Amino acid sequence: MKMQKKWSLILFALLACCGSYSCNKSNGSDAPEDDDTGVPPKKEHYPGLSVSASGQLLLNGEPYRAIGVNYFNAFIRTLDEGQQNNTSYRAGLAYLKERDIPFIRFAVNGYWPKNWELYLNNPDAYFQQLDAFVAAAEEFGIGLIPSFFWHTPTVPDLVGEPVNQWGNTSSKTHELMRKFIRDVVVRYRDSPAVWGWEQGNEVNLLVDLPGDNDNLPPIVPELGTPTTRSKEDKLYTADLRVMMQAFANEVRKYDGTRIVITGNAVQRPAARNLWKNQSWTKDTRSEFIEMLGVQHPDPIDVLSSHVYPGSAEEGYFSDEPVGVDGLIRASMEAAQALKKPLFLGEWGAQEAKYGAQTREKFMELLEAIERNHVPLAAMWVFDYPPHDTEEGINVSPDNGPREYMLQEIRQVNARIR
Template sequence: MTPRFVFAALFALCALCTFDLTWAASVPKGFVSVKGSQFQLNGRPFNFVGANSYWLPLLTEKKAVDQTFKQMRAAGVKVLRTWGFNGINGTELAGALESDLTYYQLWNGPEWELNEGPNGLQRMDYVLEAAAKHDIKVILTFTNNWSAYGGLEFYVQWIGGAGATHDTFYTDPRIVASYQRYVKTLVNRYKDSPAIFAWELANEARCRGDLPTSSACPKSGMLTEWYREQSAFIRSLDKNHMITTGGEGHFFWKDPEDPTLLNDYNYNGEAGEDFDADLALPNIDFGVYHIYPQYWYAPRDYPSSNFSLADWGVQWIKQHAEAAKKANKPVVLEEFGYFGLNNKTQVFPRWVGAALQTKQNGVMPWQFGALDLVEPDRVIKYADAIIDGDSPNDGHTIYKNQTFVYNIFTAAAAVQKLRSL
């Protein structure tokens, strides 16, 4: 399949597009809002191809931030998703200062200290300033299910103490108050900015993370209740920006047509999410979900198997489209990745095509790669590094010189632009 064919095929899908010119007129100009199953911007539908880039606020050079946004805009990207968190322990401070690491929270006890300085929130300030300059909106995520970059387990370990399980984050009132203090800081700082597309409660919240969970969390509705409470809290602070969960889109199907799904983590409620119930919450404006079957189902995909990771991904896309249709809310394929460049060329046209066919409002691969940045080569944190001016490569990163794969997304961006007329 040539890039030209991919482009033509994706454009043909726009025959399925519908155009709804209604608008939630109560929001300020430049703010994206929701009307039924459609995003709206200044009275027009807003559909997009977006980009994930957790590393963008970790850049030290403003010019490199602008270079990245220029490359995104040239690719047709309209929405960036990035981390609004990075916490460090006090023992990490000296190293962070030496490496000029961006961080926002410093933990030396149960009360974290906010870093509003030039290596803290001032860097996020510039990311949003540059996003507005390049006409790109930003989904800002408040914390991480995983320990990387100071996720929610920092709260658990510093406040919950020894023996606290991962899901303590969702129920301990001291932890909830600390999370809300951080959320309030960011929301109040940026709530007047039209560069914000939406607030996101957590990246991939689950009952378990790097710490184990308690028996109380799975299948209990604990996470749905947390989504309810935190989305209501944010709505009390900001009436104009949208809110979403950041979840992977796990279902909780109690009586599926296929009984084997009762033992499937993505469908049986063990993860703690319930995509249908979560999407129905009054202050959750749109649904998001992720796709990583190489992690989730790798043992089932082998040459003589009748199980296909690519086919499973198409099914997952269609299931979330159907759930969003029932809820009459937009849905965004917010993260997806596949290892191996040759694998991407085979799988991504199918997944992106399925997302466009089912009228998904946003398509956001993990993750965008920038080239030739004016940024010092260095290890940022963990194995994440700027090398020869190129942004970090985790095996899922997509760069412009990967022409076939890159063109899949530029073609899809053109289709989404047509759907936004």
């Protein structure tokens, strides 16, 4: 689910040390962008999630299924102004552990360009914060799926390039991408807390949208964006495939086994027709399945989708209208054909939209996840206060009426284990 434009995390360069981490500390901040001198060779296998030759999801080598949660700002809250010693995520991790929630998906750096200042200007301070966060996850036994580039325009904005430079592997955008991947993956690849690596959030919703001056990224100069946008800031399927392949290839240089995830949402109902014809004509079921493969190129090794009750209201498919169960079932069919297990990276139900029907909508999705044997799923969202009111979807110790959501997930996890 996209963050609201008004949301921001303003970073400052000086952060106090809040812990240390004992893994390999080669962040490469003084090395040329593509210089891997001094990086130890990768091991044959790393902890966390991987995919078997037959397409089965494995955790530390054993078949695995589970439902976790999105803890979107668990880490990046520590980078906000005056939050240098904010370890509130510890209480959140403990709360999840008590409810047998096994893993979280979270942002590993800021949303807007302004929010990347600490990493770029004082990487030691940035990694002190992240070291403490990873160590806490290890302590509580919570798996981590870090999402690297949550807001797609941010990296191009940081280097002064249009957003379409995600489609150019020789760009400054890719240089910064490669540096950040190397710094994070090499530093934490030995941690048993890290389960996988994700490129970003819902990039596929940005591609192939008609109009040169329509559907452009937001402009918020005070948060580091340019003051104008143009058609060069639009993305197409070819760009998406380049950026996902480049991300996965770079991760694979340092970690040959953990899952690599796009972070894609459920594709638009007209995704193939937009790609081929710039048309909003709805795709058929078979075209939907085809596009899952197109939007998840090798060496990406899982399929990613985000499904909400409203997804079905958009209308899938032109030849066989379905609800959320049918969407998930078709996605699982594609996963089996491609031998790439499905990660339902976001799902949930908003009280702000569904009111008294929220629990029914929530259970419809949860039951579909269990019934269709989805190997991995993460509820949106845990301990993210802005979505208490904006969406009515936040679950935390402070809003007891939604505690049932974690308890229902707990019961499903017990059954599927």
